[in-house]
Amino acid sequence: MAAARPDASVPRATHPERAAFLEKETRLGFLPWSAEVEAASRFGLGAREIEAEALALGILPARYARNAGLFGIEGQRAFHAARVVVAGCGGLGGYLVEYLARLGVGAIVAVDPDPFDETNLNRQLLATIDDLGRPKVDAAARRVAAVNPAVSLVAVRERLCAQNAERLIGGASAIADGLDSIPARLEIAAAASRLGVPFVHAAVAGWYGQAATQAPGASTLAAIYGDCPSERGAETALGNQAFVPALAAALEVAEICKIILGLPAGLENRLLVFDLLAMETSSFPLA
């Protein structure tokens, strides 16, 4: 699968004065957050621009010290330049936003038209009592600002659909599926395929979940759901808990990491299913 496209908004060349400051402030190979704050203030830039300069200089912000073993500076640069669309900010979406922000994905576009209600509190990471009645995407923006201000969270209070797909997902590194309806998944996956954007799917119900990756041009989601006539699946009867979407979202982000890094996505055109009641996983190729 194609690696992420570089984001033109990320500066490539570094400014000599800023470079000198960042190099001077580096401690044991890492740039502390306090120095990022100082640099942002001194040079009138945002945390995202300061991190871009640091990464261009080969300096890893200290928050990514535990990322370095897996991804190195090159991987962290690739994450910083990536833009991932999180379609739906509910059970899956809350964990997707959290994992992507901590990973250091430079731009997250969070798309969801809905506000929180009380029934979201059992599982949705972003749902708090104070946020009941308030838009889910605004909670995503506040959470990302609190966790990693170097990540730009674009909050879009719309329902992602074929009509706005080109505007919202065109040129993205990947789409992370946090949707809650089967027809919506089929619609967005078809748009993603047409627009050349990888669609990383997951869905949950009760103890059960599944994940798969659709490459550009493929019709993986159509192969999974076929001509499934229903809007919803087993979750209507079984409900949803927090730990099941947490696992499914982790599988999605693992796939998104590999897509951004240009590594093979293990679930490309392959369905992984898990059953946390029987503690079984299976995976099947999709024709």
Added chain:
Amino acid sequence: MKVTVRLFASLREGRFESREFEFRDGGLVADAIFAAGLRAGEATVIFRNARHADPPDGLAEGDILAFFPPVGGG
């Protein structure tokens, strides 16, 4: 011919995990859905010998079928 049917996730509830069925020659995946006691639309994700399959597909001796319910929550 003998065909093994494996049910997954909520399809197991009140049914079975894995069971062998006998079908006449020319039997279809749809016959196995019926034999397993599944209603139309209950098993939307189907694999035959670990390959994606559909109800009109034919069966062969020794096939292993896996049926999953649709899962759509987020």
